Amino acid sequence: MIAHRATLDVSRALVQHLGRLLRDERRLRGTLKDSRALTPFRQAVMVLCWFRGERDIPKLGRDHRVSRATAYRYIHEGIKVLAAQAPDLSEALDHAQAEGLAYAILDAP
Template structure:
């Protein structure tokens, strides 16, 4: 499977979050391969995501007073003064 096909598979899954075994079958994949492709894509996305400190420093640099991450409010103005 090409990278493009794998990306289409994962984007389609993220849009609707269907049963992964059935979704994989629709793409001609076994259940094990569907899970592997999904988790590989999630790992790639997670590696590119900023950590909390980077996100807070960026928000402070852009003048945002706070940031809401996963339902929790973090003060971004304090982040600028931290190392």
């Protein structure tokens, strides 16, 4: 196997923002400092790699030196904290109306 480094095409500010959200979530859960395999920043990098197209979670785990189970858990934690930031439908429609938009495209699973 050959090790290599890659560049993630997102801003450092985005990684830091997600890292802060993850750190805050850990505090809410009462997670002890330095008890996790990755720092919130490194977890944010892994989550953003997944969002940017690296869908092989076991590979992401290997790349970040965590187990498969930890990789899955960290990805799902990242998705959860980001989803909590999204407005609900009524908030999105209120915002669209306040902006004077003629229409809004809503996409949901």
